[in-house]
Amino acid sequence: MNNNVVILLDLDGTLTLDRNTYSLDLEAISEIRNIQKLGVRVFIVTGNSYPVSRGLATYLGLDGVVAENGCVIYFDEEESLCKEIDSNLVLEFERKFNLKGSWQNRYRRYDFGFYPPDLKDDMISWANYRGLYLKTSGYALHLSYNDKGKEVGVNRLLSLLGVDRKNVIAIGDSLTDIDMMKLAAIKVAVSNADEELKAIANVVTKGSSGEGVKEYISSLANALHGSNKRTC
Numbered sequence: 001m002n003n004n005v006v007i008l009l010d011l012d013g014t015l016t017l018d019r020n021t022y023s024l025d026l027e028a029i030s031e032i033r034n035i036q037k038l039g040v041r042v043f044i045v046t047g048n049s050y051p052v053s054r055g056l057a058t059y060l061g062l063d064g065v066v067a068e069n070g071c072v073i074y075f076d077e078e079e080s081l082c083k084e085i086d087s088n089l090v091l092e093f094e095r096k097f098n099l100k101g102s103w104q105n106r107y108r109r110y111d112f113g114f115y116p117p118d119l120k121d122d123m124i125s126w127a128n129y130r131g132l133y134l135k136t137s138g139y140a141l142h143l144s145y146n147d148k149g150k151e152v153g154v155n156r157l158l159s160l161l162g163v164d165r166k167n168v169i170a171i172g173d174s175l176t177d178i179d180m181m182k183l184a185a186i187k188v189a190v191s192n193a194d195e196e197l198k199a200i201a202n203v204v205t206k207g208s209s210g211e212g213v214k215e216y217i218s219s220l221a222n223a224l225h226g227s228n229k230r231t232c
């Protein structure tokens with residue numbers, strides 16, 4: 001059994017049917033179930049809030065989560081890793097740039113989401129002047145004190161897991177996945193991913209979003225099946 005391979009899986013735009021929907025790709029989830037039977041552990045690594053991410057991981061039978069773009073992790077225990085943003089500052093940003101706050105913001109403490117997702121220079125300047133950082137996932141703008149994004153939570157998770165980086169696979173679709181790719185030996189971008197992510201990936205799937213996840217995980221399962229047969 002291969003119990004030291006870890007998959008870090010982005011959610012929106014990766015495990016979903018496409019980058020313009022929140023509907024999950026059920027065939028990709030079925031492939032995840034199969035590869036977990038081979039001892040591979042799968043974690044959701046997302047910009048979504050902790051309750052949403054942990055709830056989803058629980059019901060999908062995944063091994064844990066990194067939520068709020070790296071600021072909260074759950075693996076056996078919950079850990080918070082970033083500086084909280086004062087709610088008045090969140091409101092000031094939302095009003096100043098006439099944005100719509102994510103419905104999940106009431107469940108967030110460190111990384112807040114806003115729509116539309118388009119980054120503007122004046123927003124970045126406003127944020128940086130206050131020691132804050134602004135990123136876009138393509139789904140939403142994200143404001144936080146964490147400049148390293150998902151890398152912060154993934155770094156902590158991997159140290160808790162004690163896995164070697166060579167056994168870490170990361171799969172994503174957007175700019176906010178670039179940070180976590182630094183900690184993975186295999187960097188997978190789905191075919192409809194942002195160009196900047198594809199540029200640093202060492203695998204680009206043929207399929208888009210969930211189709212790409214299904215394609216990659218199915219090929220990985222076949223490879224692990226083959227290696228398990230050889231070692232029996």
Ligand SMILES: O=C(O)COP(=O)(O)O
Pocket residue numbers: 010011012013045046047048113137138139140141174176
């Ligand atoms: O929360 C978002 O904006 C997108 O979430 P993701 O990191 O799962 O793509």
Ligand SMILES: [Mg+2]
Pocket residue numbers: 010011012013014137172173174
């Ligand atoms: Mg995404």
